[in-house]
Amino acid sequence: MARLERGIGCADTRDKTRQQVVSLIRSAGQIARIDIAAETGVSPATITAITQEMIQAGLVEEVAPGTGRPASGRGRPRVSLKLRGDAHLLAGIKVSFRTLSVVLVDFEGTSVAEHVAPLSAPRVSPEALAVEIRALLAAATAEIGQTVDDISGLGVGLAGTIDAIAGFVHWSPSLTASNVALRDLLEAALPMPVFLDNDANLVAKAEQLFGEARGVRDFIVVTIEQGVGMGIVIDGEVYRGTRGCGAEFGHTKVHLDGALCRCGQRGCLEAYVADYALLREADVSMPGEAGSSAEDRLNRLFLAARAGEPTAHSITHRAARMFAMGLANLVNIFDPRLLILSGERMSHDFLYSDEVLAAIRDEVVQVDAPPPEVKIHKWGDQMWAKGAAAYAMEGVTDLAVRRLAIDA
Amino acid sequence: MARLERGIGCADTRDKTRQQVVSLIRSAGQIARIDIAAETGVSPATITAITQEMIQAGLVEEVAPGTGRPASGRGRPRVSLKLRGDAHLLAGIKVSFRTLSVVLVDFEGTSVAEHVAPLSAPRVSPEALAVEIRALLAAATAEIGQTVDDISGLGVGLAGTIDAIAGFVHWSPSLTASNVALRDLLEAALPMPVFLDNDANLVAKAEQLFGEARGVRDFIVVTIEQGVGMGIVIDGEVYRGTRGCGAEFGHTKVHLDGALCRCGQRGCLEAYVADYALLREADVSMPGEAGSSAEDRLNRLFLAARAGEPTAHSITHRAARMFAMGLANLVNIFDPRLLILSGERMSHDFLYSDEVLAAIRDEVVQVDAPPPEVKIHKWGDQMWAKGAAAYAMEGVTDLAVRRLAIDA
Amino acid sequence: MARLERGIGCADTRDKTRQQVVSLIRSAGQIARIDIAAETGVSPATITAITQEMIQAGLVEEVAPGTGRPASGRGRPRVSLKLRGDAHLLAGIKVSFRTLSVVLVDFEGTSVAEHVAPLSAPRVSPEALAVEIRALLAAATAEIGQTVDDISGLGVGLAGTIDAIAGFVHWSPSLTASNVALRDLLEAALPMPVFLDNDANLVAKAEQLFGEARGVRDFIVVTIEQGVGMGIVIDGEVYRGTRGCGAEFGHTKVHLDGALCRCGQRGCLEAYVADYALLREADVSMPGEAGSSAEDRLNRLFLAARAGEPTAHSITHRAARMFAMGLANLVNIFDPRLLILSGERMSHDFLYSDEVLAAIRDEVVQVDAPPPEVKIHKWGDQMWAKGAAAYAMEGVTDLAVRRLAIDA
């Protein structure tokens, strides 16, 4: 498939309507034209014109309603529209501490392949990352008899301070370099458009599309991995801040002149709850065998804490209290409908404990109305990757719709 | 003028277009129909129909472009539209610790009367507040030869936890009662629709409409009065949270197990920077004459701090450090384009000091991009009242537009 | 009785032996000369000479052993020595927040009169204090048919920073003036020698002589009244520091940049546990009726805390945690055999709670040896006064023994 070109120009009103239509079809699964007109407030005539373009472009197809199969042509009024799954193949990649995870999805959002590969080092150069991503995409597409060139769009999520609009990485714990125009660099090395974002924002997107936040307009996702991430969704949109530097929950200060963070500042939440913060306490007071890995030492800490060893418990307990205080601050500022604590590792149970939930309730502003729901959602890197794929799907749809407009 | 009725039904697409048109005319001052069509993306025919309704309803009038006066009828292409100032008289009231301030504005937003009256007590019953508000409106309208019945809408801002959409006061330091349906109560006592909001949100609105935030889509206003307030504007809209309980900046926690707040929780920012927090430290360590007022004692504190008295300086210095830490947290979460520190009192200079601004810069996430601009805007209760009037103007426009739709 | 003169010269070795003998007789009640020689390591001949002087001076008398009555003269080996109770009448006064308490004791330490009088104000001038003390002594002696002139020595304990050796008050919460040579001032106004000390040191003396610390050489007494006091006994002697400014437990810092103390510094223990510290939190978060007394408001706080009211409990709980931390620090520095928590008021139960005791155990250096015993001793001002009387008894004995030496 010919590469979709970015930057054709600004979306006009008709573009917005087209995007709205695709989005509506995707969330509905299948839907009749008349219902599309009703939901969007656009005239049925316009909807008919727009969807005709989409069918011709191969993005959309007609189905007999209720069957999920392409319409046989009989019974016009019962004809609905659905997305054509094979219209585009999309990839989502999550860059983790030690691994790359990829998910391939079709244009309907159905997962068609998943793959995980070790990352050559915890921190790599941007160029090396591009090479490793290309190899991973090659391996994943090979599983389904396709090639990297068949992918219409790639979403990439990584930790750090990332300006998603500009495709620019201010800083990432996964990269050896700072201030990298990573999207351009990846697009130069790969045959498809690339959509880059902070990984927590992609978790937010995944939660919104196929997780705990379906149907919720205002919610916050907090993620725990090596550090603490946050995705904010306001009125259905991921909130990104002005410079792409917002949602830095891990670096909100919870103690004046407090513990030193790896960012060089004092009192950051991460300096109390991130893995390195737990380890520097554990290493001093519960010295393990020299040379054992950080992961092993963390696991020993968690086991000891669960077994009631006082020092280990003191370490996880203080982290939990600080975490609760930070979460309560988010609720006090945003008053969201829903707060999702999202993480892959069962080991961090202490951060999702009843104690934390109770502390949040105690520290939010007390009114005669129920506090926000707090949901705990444990999942793995594949779900992060799926969020990245969803992000790519949005981006590709946007590009495809703009091309429709040009061709129209 | 007949009372505009609330709750006629949900706005449909055409309503939204009408509101958009009024809003565009208001911000432009005057504007030709063809420019309205271009800016809104709505067809010129529709714009012509909509504005005709408005002219007939007396909301809008034609002017000769560039003159600001009603059009003489010659030279059709040069005819523009403007709002009719005398279409509606609107009132905005700010409920302060000891005073009520009112501003009357016409439908163009021009101030036509201002008035201040002492409040009978720092905390009053909702019923008493209604009586005092009515008396104030009577006095203010009398100045311009009108009566309370001539007011089309009233905006009221007060401190506290307020659900603006529901018109409900969870809690306010100005009221003796909690959980009050204050909007309904005021509307029962007054002849016009009432629009109620947290006062800091109204400052945000005022900053947006005629203050430091004109043209800025994402900004935060932090206000200092008796307590600490915050208004968040995201993508041009005041963000209110799910239960109307968001933006509780004063109750974000800055210290685990810290100083006790009057809300009953520990470590709230207010427990370090609010007047009561400063006073409880000053009263213990620098005892003044018994019986002197809180205001006098605060002023003595501020004078002593400025004169370099060590204990007084220690009090204001710690408040400043905590305040900076709280503000840095806001920047770390929102990454706004602009942060406005807004307050009426020169005495709180230490909270707007270079030291605070430097501390914010040191405590935000460091990237190779300039941090948000921080502006300091000192103003008085009249500006808060003007924000309340602007809020009423929006509400009245909304109601008027809906009536057009019904009449249409 | 002729006034005993101070400052006759330094004690020589023989003086020390005489003091040792009196002290031994007092603690034994009655004791044979041969046992005195054995206990002191002084030759029986010297003991016989010394005690003969004392009998002639009227300080000591012979008793038939086991009877407690003066010896009849028969059965020389059975003769013991005891102090002559009527040798001296001694007074001890405790200056409290609102009251003066006096105890009169005879030279054996038996209480012969007690009296309490209101103090004219919480803080008085040194001159006024002298007048009130004289009146109180007059009233107390009148009860037993004696006069102020019959008192051989007066011990006075008051809170503050006091150089006991110099009889100098650096600062006291009971006095309107600072830097007062209070002992000289009282001696000029009264007919007997005066022995002045910090009240907590006198509690330590009382505990040592007739309280919980009998027979213990190394212990610490911590007192809770308006503020926090401490008396340190090392090797049987009250430790006073170089300038009389030691044992300022209440002003040890428990938090960097912490709560403001009335001394003007930050983070002092008193700023978390003293009455004023509890009240400034209670007044903000649980406002009572204006104008009620501090005592009433404190009592309401304590009742509410005991009833489980969360904010009240938060106030006393934090005070208790800080108190435990301060006490653990004392143990970590001194490793005393015994720690006595001594206070008059049942209301401060939360500071003597099992929670505090457990926290101390958790925060002292852990070794395979039992931690110091912690005893809780609740008593009233009369016991403080008795400590003051004991202090006077020591001082008078010292003067009397020196006179013996001169006369010898």
Added chain:
Amino acid sequence: MARLERGIGCADTRDKTRQQVVSLIRSAGQIARIDIAAETGVSPATITAITQEMIQAGLVEEVAPGTGRPASGRGRPRVSLKLRGDAHLLAGIKVSFRTLSVVLVDFEGTSVAEHVAPLSAPRVSPEALAVEIRALLAAATAEIGQTVDDISGLGVGLAGTIDAIAGFVHWSPSLTASNVALRDLLEAALPMPVFLDNDANLVAKAEQLFGEARGVRDFIVVTIEQGVGMGIVIDGEVYRGTRGCGAEFGHTKVHLDGALCRCGQRGCLEAYVADYALLREADVSMPGEAGSSAEDRLNRLFLAARAGEPTAHSITHRAARMFAMGLANLVNIFDPRLLILSGERMSHDFLYSDEVLAAIRDEVVQVDAPPPEVKIHKWGDQMWAKGAAAYAMEGVTDLAVRRLAIDA
């Protein structure tokens, strides 16, 4: 020389006088009998008898006054007494993190040999320590043509919680085992009596005998090495606490729920100022090359801090503030005449800075009297070892004097 036996029985009065006489001769250098009688208050006849015993036992010899040489026998009135340097050879050992340092002194206190050897590991077994000490003593005595058997007594100082009276090590960072009867173990392995103490107490003794505290009765020494140590001298005697667990300055708490200490508790001073505390902050925020030694990384930190690097400065600055707070607490409790900050390493300058001294002054109780003098004394392990030798000298004198008593 025959081994001096410990535990012959309690000292009686005459023993105490003999010890007093030796001590007086040692501090005077040389002194006439008549002056000894005057200073001790003991009769000249007794002094003559006692010193005759000592001359016969070889501890003391006569000198012509002013010459320092043995008296020629002429001019009786001019004859003084001095200690016989060759009466006993004494050894002092300091166990450091990586080295053993020894000083050999004669009975007059003159250093006759010094030696340093690497320790086989930072932590060794008690048995291994005995072997390494014996080897070191053999090497040091060989230098002066003597053997281990010629040493009359050995003082050993090591860090940790040590009951000096019982010769028992509760815990030491230098030993792999806890709860060790180390004195008995060393005496079983060596031919001389051993005197064991906490190293900071030996520094206190060294300061008192030949350092900054000569002639001061009440002072505190704080030492900085791997951790923080303290020696307290009250009325001329090292204060040891009841269980030998006092003076644990490094484990006084300076922050409730603060940083985790290697002792397993939170908020200990050491958790902010000890090497490991500085390193765990430096390692997280200023990662150095993997595999470099702790010492190298510390040095890099100190250099960076001195060069003004913000994160490094933040690390040392916070340590300095906490250290000052801890020191102010010591002054507030003890009010000593003198506070000595004693350490070997120039690198810890930030703990002895003007900033720290100013902070101490600001945080002690303010009275109209000068605060304690603070002296900074930088020295090396040899001085610690000399303190250990002085301790051995005291112990050997004690044993020698008791033998005199038995022989008498």
